[in-house]
Amino acid sequence: MRIVVVGGTGQVGRAVTGALQRRGHQAVPVSRSSGVDAYTGEGLGEALRGADAVLDTTRTPSLEEGVATDFLRTSTSNLLAAEQETGVGLHVPVSIIGMERVPELGYYRAKLVQEATIAAGRTPYTMLRAAQFIEFLPTILAGNVHDGVARLPPSYLQPIAVADLAEILAGVLTSPPANGIVEAAGPEALTLDEIGRRLLPGVRVITDPAAKPLFGAALPVRALVPGPDAIKGWTSLAQQPPVG
Numbered sequence: 001m002r003i004v005v006v007g008g009t010g011q012v013g014r015a016v017t018g019a020l021q022r023r024g025h026q027a028v029p030v031s032r033s034s035g036v037d038a039y040t041g042e043g044l045g046e047a048l049r050g051a052d053a054v055l056d057t058t059r060t061p062s063l064e065e066g067v068a069t070d071f072l073r074t075s076t077s078n079l080l081a082a083e084q085e086t087g088v089g090l091h092v093p094v095s096i097i098g099m100e101r102v103p104e105l106g107y108y109r110a111k112l113v114q115e116a117t118i119a120a121g122r123t124p125y126t127m128l129r130a131a132q133f134i135e136f137l138p139t140i141l142a143g144n145v146h147d148g149v150a151r152l153p154p155s156y157l158q159p160i161a162v163a164d165l166a167e168i169l170a171g172v173l174t175s176p177p178a179n180g181i182v183e184a185a186g187p188e189a190l191t192l193d194e195i196g197r198r199l200l201p202g203v204r205v206i207t208d209p210a211a212k213p214l215f216g217a218a219l220p221v222r223a224l225v226p227g228p229d230a231i232k233g234w235t236s237l238a239q240q241p242p243v244g
Contacts, residue, residue: 002026003173004051007058015166038075044082053090053173065106072114080121090177091125097183101223105214124177131185134159141196144213151208152193155219158185164233183230
């Protein structure tokens with residue numbers, strides 16, 4: 001199969017490209033640096049010609065809701081239009097588990113707009129909702145450390161390693177469209193305060209149910225936990241080095 005990976009120079013894009021190539025598929029990573037810009041539409045028609053599937057791993061230029069919504073709606077609409085013109089049979093975005101259960105976070109609301117745009121389009125799709133990436137947890141945690149103290153809620157995450165997600169995505173991209181949501185998560189559910197104690201050596205972690213750990217947004221206790229049918233990765237949090 002010929003599969004175009006939009007945002008292919010990013011961490012997830014590179015990992016999925018490698019996973020697809022190891023399976024014998026023609027994975028084509030594209031990005032603005034290669035002359036393909038989903039937001040402006042530049043180069044999309046040529047890049048998607050002959051593709052069986054498209055994976056969208058592009059990241060927004062900002063987490064601010066207005067900027068993220070405009071970027072995701074516009075780039076997704078351009079991709080879907082180009083897919084219709086070139087006969088692409090499957091569109092797969094990388095989305096996030098439980099977004100609708102975290103109403104305070106504007107970026108999640110923007111991602112929901114992206115999903116709605118895809119569902120309303122004509123290209124068959126599989127919405128791949130992933131848990132938080134193990135590799136990105138240090139960034140989330142670091143934003144909650146102040147004067148050597150981190151206040152974190154006992155809210156559950158089931159983080160997944162990027163390498164595991166890449167293998168799962170390779171399987172999704174080479175399977176028939178679900179025209180619905182597929183979830184991917186790690187092997188274990190842990191509370192954010194416990195994750196902080198594991199990954200923040202030298203930091204005093206205080207369990208605070210009222211803390212707002214996601215860029216100032218509250219996190220309901222089980223909002224980001226996947227359903228029972230989620231595809232599970234195999235890499236545990238123990239393999240993530242401490243922050244610092």
